[in-house]
Amino acid sequence: QKEVEQNSGPLSVPEGAIASLNCTYSDRGSQSFFWYRQYSGKSPELIMFIYSNGDKEDGRFTAQLNKASQYVSLLIRDSQPSDSATYLCAVNSLRGGGFKTIFGAGTRLFVKA
Amino acid sequence: DTEVTQTPKHLVMGMTNKKSLKCEQHMGHRAMYWYKQKAKKPPELMFVYSYEKLSINESVPSRFSPECPNSSLLNLHLHALQPEDSALYLCASALAGVGNEQFFGPGTRLTVL
Numbered sequence: 001q002k003e004v005e006q007n008s009g010p011l012s013v014p015e016g017a018i019a020s021l022n023c024t025y026s027d028r029g030s031q032s033f034f035w036y037r038q039y040s041g042k043s044p045e046l047i048m049f050i051y052s053n054g055d056k057e058d059g060r061f062t063a064q065l066n067k068a069s070q071y072v073s074l075l076i077r078d079s080q081p082s083d084s085a086t087y088l089c090a091v092n093s094l095r096g097g098g099f100k101t102i103f104g105a106g107t108r109l110f111v112k113a
Numbered sequence: 114d115t116e117v118t119q120t121p122k123h124l125v126m127g128m129t130n131k132k133s134l135k136c137e138q139h140m141g142h143r144a145m146y147w148y149k150q151k152a153k154k155p156p157e158l159m160f161v162y163s164y165e166k167l168s169i170n171e172s173v174p175s176r177f178s179p180e181c182p183n184s185s186l187l188n189l190h191l192h193a194l195q196p197e198d199s200a201l202y203l204c205a206s207a208l209a210g211v212g213n214e215q216f217f218g219p220g221t222r223l224t225v226l
Contacts, residue, residue, distance in 0.1 A: 042220075044156065049214045095169065100169055103155035105154070
């Protein structure tokens, strides 16, 4: 079992629709959770972070965390073609001397105009 | 200053060369990271420095040697690399302590001939 799992996609949604991206993780001791957006050839850009169970909203983005189910998701409302990118789920766990960040393989999102 | 900078942007080196990658941030972050990213794969953690001390080394080959001269600078010294080491090398920084969100630099695209 991979430590952080995402559906690789591609996920294709029409412009204006809601895109739903999902991620599961295996380490129950994980403490913080992040969503990064990465355009082809560019570095990852932080979109959202969440530490507590429940929902966290920031503009068109909502992160949802369920620690009991070891599940974190990202909703993108009113999707735009510029949202087309790979979305990386990242999970922080305390390991040895520090916090280790493990990335999922990423979900490719296409928003069709 | 709210960004992480990396130099050079591109680097081509032979297997017998010695080169260094540089990373700098002035956000007061005390955790700094090196990642390696191959095409269509997620970033893979290489090293973590916390308060200028190496806290995580992900069993990276000794041909990669990290250095953190001060809280703002992070170097990655390269020697006797292999063609399979060609990748995007990403630096990131974060507030140290509780697994805070990381901010990535633009990366160095490394090609080993």
